[in-house]
Amino acid sequence: xxxxxxxxxxxxxxxxxxxxxxxxxxxxxxxxxxxxxxxxxxxxxxxxxxxxxxxxxxxxxxxxxxxxxxxxxxxxxxxxxxxxxxxxxxxxxxxxxxxxxxxxxxxxxxxxxxxxxxxxxxxxxxxxxxxxxxxxxxxxxxxxxxxxxxxxxxxxxxxxxxxxxxxxxxxxxxxxxxxxxxxxxxxxxxxxxxxxxxxxxxxxxxxxxxxxxxxxxxxxxxxxxxxxxxxxxxxxxxxxxxxxxxxxxxxxxxxxxxxxxxxxxxxxxxxxxxxxxxxxxxxxxxxxxxxxxxxxxxxxxxxxxxxxxxxxxxxxxxxxxxxxxxxxxxxxxxxxxxxxxxxxxxxxxxxxxxxxxxxxxxxxxxxxxxxxxxxxxxxxxxxxxxxxxxxxxxxxxxxxxxxxxxxxxxxxxxxxxxxxxxxxxxxxxxxxxxxxxxxxxxxxxxxxxxxxxxxxxxxxxxxxxxxxxxxxxxxxxxxxxxxxxxxxxxxxxxxxxxxxxxxxxxxxxxxxxxxxxxxxxxxxxxxxxxxxxxxxxxxxxxxxxxxxxxxxxxxxxxxxxxxxxxxxxxxxxxxxxxxxxxxxxxxxxxxxxxxxxxxxxxxxxxxxxxxxxxxxxxxxxxxxxxxxxxxxxxxxxxxxxxxxxxxxxxxxxxxxxxxxxxxxxxxxxxxxxxxxxxxxxxxxxxxxxxxxxxxxxxxxxx
Numbered sequence: 243x244x245x246x247x248x249x250x251x252x253x254x255x256x257x258x259x260x261x262x263x264x265x266x267x268x269x270x271x272x273x274x275x276x277x278x279x280x281x282x283x284x285x286x287x288x289x290x291x292x293x294x295x296x297x298x299x300x301x302x303x304x305x306x307x308x309x310x311x312x313x314x315x316x317x318x319x320x321x322x323x324x325x326x327x328x329x330x331x332x333x334x335x336x337x338x339x340x341x342x343x344x345x346x347x348x349x350x351x352x353x354x355x356x357x358x359x360x361x362x363x364x365x366x367x368x369x370x371x372x373x374x375x376x377x378x379x380x381x382x383x384x385x386x387x388x389x390x391x392x393x394x395x396x397x398x399x400x401x402x403x404x405x406x407x408x409x410x411x412x413x414x415x416x417x418x419x420x421x422x423x424x425x426x427x428x429x430x431x432x433x434x435x436x437x438x439x440x441x442x443x444x445x446x447x448x449x450x451x452x453x454x455x456x457x458x459x460x461x462x463x464x465x466x467x468x469x470x471x472x473x474x475x476x477x478x479x480x481x482x483x484x485x486x487x488x489x490x491x492x493x494x495x496x497x498x499x500x501x502x503x504x505x506x507x508x509x510x511x512x513x514x515x516x517x518x519x520x521x522x523x524x525x526x527x528x529x530x531x532x533x534x535x536x537x538x539x540x541x542x543x544x545x546x547x548x549x550x551x552x553x554x555x556x557x558x559x560x561x562x563x564x565x566x567x568x569x570x571x572x573x574x575x576x577x578x579x580x581x582x583x584x585x586x587x588x589x590x591x592x593x594x595x596x597x598x599x600x601x602x603x604x605x606x607x608x609x610x611x612x613x614x615x616x617x618x619x620x621x622x623x624x625x626x627x628x629x630x631x632x633x634x635x636x637x638x639x640x641x642x643x644x645x646x647x648x649x650x651x652x653x654x655x656x657x658x659x660x661x662x663x664x665x666x667x668x669x670x671x672x673x674x675x676x677x678x679x680x681x682x683x684x685x686x687x688x689x690x691x692x693x694x695x696x697x698x699x700x701x702x703x704x705x706x707x708x709x710x711x712x713x714x715x716x717x718x719x720x721x722x723x724x725x726x727x728x729x730x731x732x733x734x735x736x737x738x739x740x741x742x743x744x745x746x747x748x749x750x751x752x753x754x755x756x757x758x759x760x761x762x763x764x765x766x767x768x769x770x771x772x773x774x775x776x777x778x779x780x781x782x783x784x785x786x787x788x789x790x791x792x793x794x795x796x797x798x799x800x801x802x803x804x805x806x807x808x809x810x811x812x813x814x815x816x817x818x819x820x821x822x823x824x825x826x827x828x829x830x831x832x833x834x835x836x837x838x839x840x841x842x843x844x845x846x847x848x849x850x851x852x853x854x855x856x857x858x859x860x861x862x863x864x865x866x867x868x869x870x871x872x873x874x875x876x877x878x879x880x881x882x883x884x885x886x887x888x889x890x891x892x893x894x895x896x897x898x899x900x901x902x903x904x905x906x907x908x909x910x911x912x913x914x915x916x917x918x919x920x921x922x923x924x925x926x927x928x929x930x931x932x933x934x935x936x937x938x939x940x941x942x943x944x
Contacts, residue, residue, distance in 0.1 A: 253586040259314040260590070263321025264597045268426075271322065276332065279323045286316045324597045330380045330428045337378040338431060342369030342404040347382060348447060349398050352456050353391075360391040363429060369404065382406060383424065383432040386440065396456050397448025401441045406433040413788035414819050414936050416729070416826035426601035455551040459484050462552065462687050469686075469700030475707040481507045482676070483683040485553035497714045500724045502647060502662030503672050505611075514562040516680045517549055518542065518570075539574040543567045552687075561599075561608060564588045581616050585609065603657055607650055614649030615642060621749045636670075643669040652738035655728040659825065662724050668717050675710040679703060727825040731774070737767040778828045782856060784939040786882070786904045788931040789819055793837060793864075793884050793906055796823065797846055797855045802831040804846045806853075837864070837884075858939075863894060875899045880939070883909060883917070895924050902927040904937060 267274070290312045330336055337345060347364035354361050363383050369376045384402070386394075394400070409432050411421045424430070446453060463480050470476045477489040490507070498504045506513075521542045528534035550563045565588040572584040589609060592599050599605045623641040628634040647665050655661060662668065686699040717723060730738070740763040748756035778801070785796040792815055794807040803824060809816045811834055824832060835841045841848045846855050853860040861876070864884040881894060881903045894903070903926060905914055914930055921928045929937050 251580050251582050251586070253583045253590065256313070256317060257586045257590055259317040260321040260593070261600065263318035263323075264325055264593060264600050265321075266318070267322040267325030268598070268601060273332070274322070274326055276323070276326045279319060279326060283316065283319045283323055286312060286319065290316060321593075321597065324594070328428070328597055331430060333379050335377060335379050337366040337369055337380045337382070337404075338406075340369045340376050340378055342371050342376070342378075344370040344401050345378075345382070345404050346370060346375075346443070347384070347400050347402060349394060349396055349400070350381070350448065352396050353394055355392060358387060360386045360388075360394065362394070363427075364400070367399070370401070380431075381427075381429050383409070383429050384435065385432070386435045388435070388437040388439075390437070391435075391440070394442070395445070395453075397446050397453050398442060399444040399447055401443055402433065402435060403439060406431045410933070413790075413931075413934065414823055415785075415938070416822040417819050418822070426598055428598055451551070452555055455553075455555055459486060459552060465687060465691075466683075466700075468691075469697050470704045472704060472708060474711060475704045478507070478707045478711065479679065479683055479703060482513065482679055483687070485559055494711060497711065497718045499658065500660065500662060500718045501668035501714045502665035503668050503714060505607075506672055506676050513676075513680060514546060514549070514559065514566055516677055517546060517684070518566055520681060520684075521545055535574055539570050543570055549684075561588075561592060561605060564591060565608075565612065582613065585612060585616065603653075606653055610650050610653060611646045614645045618649060618746045619645040621645075621746055625749075639670060639673065640666060648742060652730075652735050652742070655730050655738075656732075656735045659728045659822075660724050660726045661728060663722055664717050664720065668714060671713050671717070672710060675706050675713075678706045679710070682706070727828060727830075729826045729828075731770070734767055734770055737763045737770070741767065775828060781827075781940070784855065784858065784860075784880070785823065786906075786929070786931060786937040786939070787820065787823070788907045788934065788936045789815055790907050790932075793908065794820060795860075795882065796820070797853075798827060798829065799845050799856070801827075801829055802833075803827070803829045804833045804835060804841070804843065804855075806835050806837060806848070808837050837862070861898060861900070880904060882906065885909075895920070895926070900926065902929065904928070905930040905932070907932040 290309070293309065293312070326332055331338075345366050346368040347366050349362050349364050351363050361384070363381055366378050366380045366382050369378045409421045409424055409430060412419050462484055463476075463486050466476050466479050470479065473489070474491060474494055477491065478494065480486040481490050487507075495504070495507065498507050522538075525538045525541060528538040531537075546563050546566060550559045553559045565585060568584045568588045568591075569581065572581075592605075619641050622645050623638060625641075626637055628637055643666055647662075647669075651661060682699050682703045686696065686703060689696065689699075741760050744756045744760040744763065747753075748760070780800070782799045785798065787794040787796065789809075792807065792809055794805065794809065797804040797806070805820065805824070807816070807820070809820070833841070833843065833846075835848065839848070840850070847853065851862045851864065853862065858880065859878040860880045860882060861878045862882045862884055864882075875896075875898055877899045879901045881898060881900045883894075883903055884906045885908070894900075903917075903921060905917065905928060909917075909930075909932065911932070914932065918928060918930070931937065
């Protein structure tokens with residue numbers, strides 16, 4: 243529900259400047275001096291207390307706004323201070339600031355084995371240099387390629403070489419920013435280890451409760467595998483019920499993502515709500531007794547946190563458990579309390595624990611979705627009235643889906659670049675199967691292994707998952723199932739929220755100025771979006787992409803492109819690096835050409851190693867050239883150096899006159915340095931793709 247006045251939602255009002263302070267600290271002022279911030283926070287807090295104790299003397303009732311301004315600034319600075327204090331790089335004892343030969347690390351999360359690599363994060367406890375041991379702090383991402391590493395577990399302590407690298411940023415436009423993703427978790431460095439590069443020192447030194455919960459979850463996953471044969475069914479059951487995602491295939495994940503039901507695969511609010519509904523129904527008899535409601539609330543909260551333990555205390559589950567615990571407590575011990583206030587309290591608690599949560603996409607979507615359900619679902623529900631009981635219940639479910647989907651649409655478009663058109667159908671479809679999966683799965687896991695009964699429940703669980711997977715796969719492949727390639731900027735993202743919120747508020751308050759705000763925002767959005775797309779369509783350029791071990795050049799003309807690469811379209815590198823770049827450029831017509839293939843279009847010609855793109859001439863240097871000096875040099879705009887063999891001498895300069903040489907990332911550092919020295923002496927421009935951003939060369943058609 244929408245609050246009638248801000249007095250109903252004081253924590254929501256106070257949360258806003260606190261959030262802004264955290265966002266400012268994370269994005270713009272991450273390296274501020276913490277001493278200066280503490281001084282400002284202490285000073286402002288002292289002034290605020292002084293004014294409150296002398297409220298009558300200073301006649302502050304005449305300037306009530308002063309207290310509001312002060313508390314707003316105090317909360318803003320407090321949020322900023324929390325970020326600076328929690329940022330590991332700001333600590334003097336961070337392992338990257340201490341010279342060491344070896345590091346003593348403790349595994350702080352459950353290791354995941356995938357594609358022959360064991361990955362986990364670890365707390366760096368000590369830096370070891372000879373016989374000296376220096377206490378350190380910081381988190382390190384570690385990947386080990388060693389079969390012996392399969393025995394490692396949460397809480398194990400290892401000694402590893404102090405050889406680590408800063409996590410690299412994306413080198414291709416629109417590529418997933420893995421560096422930023424990890425930085426939002428306070429992880430800035432990674433280490434790759436090979437056989438016999440680690441020594442296990444101690445085992446089981448982690449938090450006993452967390453260690454127990456992770457081992458219990460592993461046993462429960464194995465229990466699911468005992469009576470469920472289909473691997474995808476096991477993976478979905480493990481993900482939905484226990485939050486264990488290691489076995490989930492990309493095909494299944496894509497089907498849920500494109501139909502707008504990916505939240506089902508996250509053990510979060512929806513799943514915890516199902517558990518809560520079951521517990522509330524089972525324990526409803528307690529309402530008849532004195533203090534029964536209090537006992538019921540206590541038992542439900544206890545069991546919900548036990549369920550959180552079963553999932554290994556994953557962040558999403560803990561977030562949902564905190565939220566629902568706050569709601570249950572508030573509703574039990576208060577005659578009336580605004581649910582938004584309870585939601586804001588839970589967000590406050592989580593952000594106090596870790597302000598970096600604010601950059602977590604799951605955190606953002608879950609709180610937006612729940613807020614949308616609280617505020618906007620009643621407005622959507624009132625749009626239509628049905629006398630029939632079942633029609634009314636169906637419309638209630640539809641209003642829930644619409645409210646949640648609309649409020650999360652901008653953030654989904656911003657992060658995932660797609661919108662599921664048939665979200666209403668898919669969400670209604672998964673309601674019953676997901677409830678059956680949760681209830682049957684929990685019962686199956688809680689019961690001891692009883693031959694006939696366990697197999698029967700597992701059969702129901704497996705067939706329900708397969709039915710849901712097939713249904714969503716069918717919806718996914720339905721024509722126009724999803725609007726993809728939705729690349730929006732931050733201003734567009736913010737304008738979308740202004741449009742949505744102002745329209746919903748108009749539905750509640752009936753104020754005409756809200757419609758005007760929505761229309762003006764819609765006009766601005768249309769102008770910005772149109773200008774951006776016109777510019778994209780009118781651009782012609784050459785993109786020399788840095789794929790490290792693979793060669794790729796994209797020749798873009800308007801919304802069409804020729805991709806010259808040594809990759810296939812089904813390759814993961816193509817899907818995760820090249821395809822996002824093409825989508826962000828709004829390219830809808832792609833011609834894929836392999837490096838050794840000739841081709842001709844209206845504006846592109848490739849013959850052997852020579853390319854003509856509009857008015858640009860390119861030579862691909864990927865094989866040996868004659869080194870003797872030629873009388874008539876070939877004039878080209880670009881030389882793409884794709885192989886170091888046979889080129890380091892004067893071959894290129896003896897045969898060509900070029901504007902610039904592009905060194906591919908596959909060229910070794912040694913050979914690249916030798917070539918750069920030659921290019922400098924010959925006054926030839928060059929660009930090295932290795933460890934650099936991809937180069938976009940603008941091309942103009944004569």
